[in-house]
Amino acid sequence: MDLHFEVNGKGLPVVLIHGSGVDLRQWTFLASLLTKNYQVIVFDGRGAGKSPSPIKHANYVEDVLALMDYLELNQATIIGHSMGGQIATDFALNYPERVSKLVLIAPSLTGFPYSKEFEQYHNKILESAPNIDKMLELALHSPTYQVVIDSPHKDLTVQMLRHHFGRLLKWPAEFCMIWPQPPAMERLEELNTETLFFIGKKDLADNFRVADCFRKVPNIRFIEIEDADHMLPLTHSEVLYQEFTAFMED
Template sequence: MTTDPHEVLVPVADGGLLWAGRGGAGSPVVLLHGAGMDSRLWDAVVPGLARHHDVIRYDARGLGRSTPPNEPFGDVEDLRAVLDHFGVRRASLVGLSMGGETALDFALAHPERVAALALVGASVSGHDWPESPELAAYSAARRARDTAALAELELTICAAMGRTAPGGHLVETMVAANAERRVVSEQHCVLTTGRDAAPHLGEITAPTLVVHGRHDHREIAVISGRLATGIPGARGETIADADHYLPLRAPERLTELLLSHLP
């Protein structure tokens, strides 16, 4: 695992602690991972980014090395706590999946604190996912707290390129390690911005890059198109050799895109 020169535990509401790492120099960039993952998602991207930016990444509440929640919390508030802890007034946000959703919600709630957005295989609050057998099974596993089924479905639906693709071992390790933790975390997570992002994409003022992998779930491609057309001036990119775990599948290409976009 890539080590961060500065690793801390950031205090958040209800006495929780978020593991966070910081390294590099330049304008600040915060990396936000998806559900069922942790900050190791960015291992292959951090070295290249840190040569040009002050890079902060953290494990979302209850995932990775962060403590589980004991009461309702909001991902937007947790992100603000991380920025405040490091004394960062304004940063670029790079978010994948759930992390992209958090970045969008934060940009709507605190536009003055966001220098740029990069949304990677992002979800978006307020988007209606169509019904399908695979997603119905996924939801049933979450309700039943069947963590083994949840992990297997996560890999089947989101890691289409399989274990032999770049980053395959780490993908499986992260999913297995976080399957039970994510169930606990999601039960306590609440939407605290007071709005869904989907109807308000036109209000995003930060320069935005939208990226998704060609082998990602088909609905992620739909969402990426919606983001690229709905956010003023947004730029869309598709990476051929990547699925939902894009930062591990195609780190060099993603790093190249980020360095060309981030201020």
């Protein structure tokens, strides 16, 4: 197993998948709460944190499978945030027997048509490369970070983003992500895993449109969190933990 991972606590296994622009440090606060009652597995996705960079492509769904196989986990509760939620959704659709319950925190979604504004925002950041300070300035000037930027977790957010951009600049030009087909957006009716869905009320409009797509999921519960942007695992770990505990005991 070439991915960097950490395992703490005892009990039912819970695998946490971080989003884009961050690494396993995103889970610092939630993971410390979960380890009271669960075996918690956090890891750096390929190209993030202490894990190796991709060579030409990355299949993040298969990476989760490989990690679970390596740890001999037949089944686990999967928690995914942002792109980690996208990975978790695809994983649950393609390997449903490996997922006991699914928790999605403001997930993205394969096959979803993001708005021009969303694409322009990301393109502006990439166009400012290799000036990492400029990339950071543009990235943080977004509703995505409007709450966390004024919180005690601002410094950690900036550290993770800076690290991410530094690694991103070294990725091969031909890099691409490989996702299962057909896209998850076309298959959400097949997602039979019991699912809990979180979103901050100050998140991007696109992410609320993604949330609407998930209403096709047969067994799903939605929770909107006040005074929260996209970075819920950093700013609202206590709320996530309380709702997760109730979800697991249900």
